Amino acid sequence: MTRTISSRVAGISLAVALAAGAAAPLPFALAADAGTDFGNAVTVSNTNVQQLIANVASQGENPVALNLHKYIGDPVATQPEYTGGQANNAADGLTPANGVQFTVRRVTNIDLTTVAGWQQYSQLRNATTPDAANLGEPTTLTTTDGVATGNFPVGVYYVEETVTPAGATAVAPFYIALPLPLTSGTGADQVVTGWNRDVHVYPKNQQVTGEKTVDDSRVYAGENIKYTVSGSVPAVPATNTFDGYDIVDDFDETRLDVVDNTIAVTLTGGTTLASGTDYQVVKGTGKFGVSLTKSGLDKLVAARKANGEQTRVVLSYEAKLKDGATPGEATNSAQIYPPNTANTNAQFTRDVINVDNPNRNVTPIDVPAVKTVLGQITINKVGENDAALSGAKFQLYRCNPGTTETNAGPITVNDTDTWTTGNDGSVTLPAIQVEDFYNNAAQQDEFDYCVVETQAPRGYALNPQPVAASITDANRTNAVRITNVKDNTAINLPTTGERGTLFAVIGGGLLALLAALYFARRNRAA
Structure with a gap:
């Protein structure tokens, strides 16, 4: 044989x-x-x-x-x-x-x-x-x-x-x-x-496989997007050690800012690694990485032996969506540098990875990218004869699909919920997530955007009806044209807030009426 x-x-x-x-x-x-x-x-x-x-x-x-x-x-x-x-x-x-x-x-x-x-x-x-x-x-x-x-x-x-x-x-x-x-x-x-x-x-x-997820359902500028990157772990070699494990995250720095204190690394089974002890965070240009230290690698070996092929290294963090982010895709990808199981040297020096020029002697695993799709809405306010109107104030709402019926309060973007038209009669609402794509997947259209005028330009009548302003993955920008007519009553009232002004106007009208009645009665008496 x-x-x-x-x-x-x-x-x-x-x-x-x-x-x-x-x-x-x-x-x-x-x-x-x-x-x-x-x-x-x-x-x-x-x-x-x-x-x-x-x-x-x-x-x-x-x-x-x-x-x-x-x-x-x-x-x-x-x-x-x-x-x-x-x-x-x-x-x-x-x-x-x-x-x-x-x-x-x-x-x-x-x-x-x-x-x-x-x-x-x-x-x-x-x-x-x-x-x-x-x-x-x-x-x-x-x-x-x-x-x-x-x-x-x-x-x-x-x-x-x-x-x-x-x-x-x-x-x-x-x-x-x-x-x-x-x-x-x-x-x-x-x-x-x-x-x-x-x-x-x-x-x-x-x-060795890698996966990336994003949680960005209904996120706007000034808010955080949650990301996770997870990678599998090969079997422990005969040296009974791993010579490295690194994850490099490549994010869209024009639209995203990584929130440093949200970075965390865990292992399957609930083991949380300690920053600075079990892993180091390394910054680069539009990138950051985590490198497991010798202490972290020892814990990874123990986890792999205990959990087998189900073992994964999980990086989680949040990134803030920047104000003024341009329409497009805020993409986020990653690479995993697994242990070099062909390394037969159990006595090795563990250095952190250079995220801009990775120095690991292994072939990296490319993790499929995720994205947040952003659009923008521009409001053009005009009067009669198409004259641009400044000073009009608007709020953004989610309306029931196919209608202009608002289903929640106004949307806040970067701590702002009201936008005012400028001298050219326009105002742009940037970094607005599209309606039908989030969590890195096409979604059922659960709402349509609409804008509501809350204060008209001086001398013009308010147009309080919601106006459709939908943006989708297929159509990421929308320019809405809203026309106002002159207010012949010369009373220009807001629809929200400033109720005291409304009561003052009504009260003033009543006082004028009472005064007229008083003088009319006195004239008859004379």
Whole structure:
């Protein structure tokens, strides 16, 4: 039978433990998942090495096939673990990863056709980076339908994943002996019976995903928009640590101001990380980032072990919508820089990310952007002969759809609920959210905007009827024209507030009437 090597994300543990004496048989670990050491050891004798030379090394220039199977998913135990051919459950529920590139280089100072070579091989550890001077020319293998295959001479090879699937973490580099021994028996009775010239390896990539949400239902200038960014977490590698986790948020600084004291980071399961201790906030140009510190990364490792694939890092914050924001889309995107699970160095220096020029040695995950759609309403006030009228005051309301019936009080935008026309007879209400798009999705049109005149220009009659001023995602600006006629009574009264003025006018009229009656009665008496 042949042998299959199964690998977790951290890589493949292969080893030879040398017994006493250079000529003694060598116990050889066929394969092990990450985190296990030298299991299933089998003795490789000098006779076995001679068989290797006769039966494999003599079979042409490249007698051993290496098959790298790539799938997206959490590392799982491959069953049966050491079957030799393609494992019967390797792809269960997983997606083949195409276009993944591996660089395979021979370790030139190890000769597996000698006992000394096996002795050197016994000292290798995946966490040890080989001396570049001892590596041969690179061979690039690229996956198609999840498999990359190459043929090689007998030897030890160092395999690195050099092109990783989009949104996935890379597997750690690993060593592999080609070929691998075939065995019979178990335990101390296990012996080498031949050599596997068709080696299958199953390192798995883990897909890291990101999501962004926005809560901006009925928000206006001067108010805060709530954002969350969440990212998944790969499995903990054999080093039992993560070398980093960063989120960089890219916001529209022309329309948004991030509110610093609202920034918070939590982990699945309710763990809240402490700013300055577990993560650092980094500012840039139109960007800010959070970088987990060593303390935060340790908590992330614990959370991933406790919660598995459900673990997520969640960044939440609020941003103030600026006054005067121009019509358009206040977009907000993000990138997640996950741990580099191919990093075999457990002793690393953790530096905060440079948000303007990210310095992490990982491929970032682009998080789909969210947006707030803004429009504006312009009111043009004119009189007879289209003359511009200044001094007219208006308020903005939500009206029932398709009507001009107001369904709530006036809308406040940046602490203002009344707008006055200028000398050109116009006034613009900026940074007004459209009616039919919020929370980053098209919504049912629950209301239409309308404007109400609350005070007419001097000498003109008030027009108190609400006037439709709808703005939608498809039509983000609206210019409303409102005409006033001269007030022949010369009484110009507001519709809201200033009730005392109204009563004073009425009272004055009554006094004038009483005075007229008094003088008329006195004249008759005379």
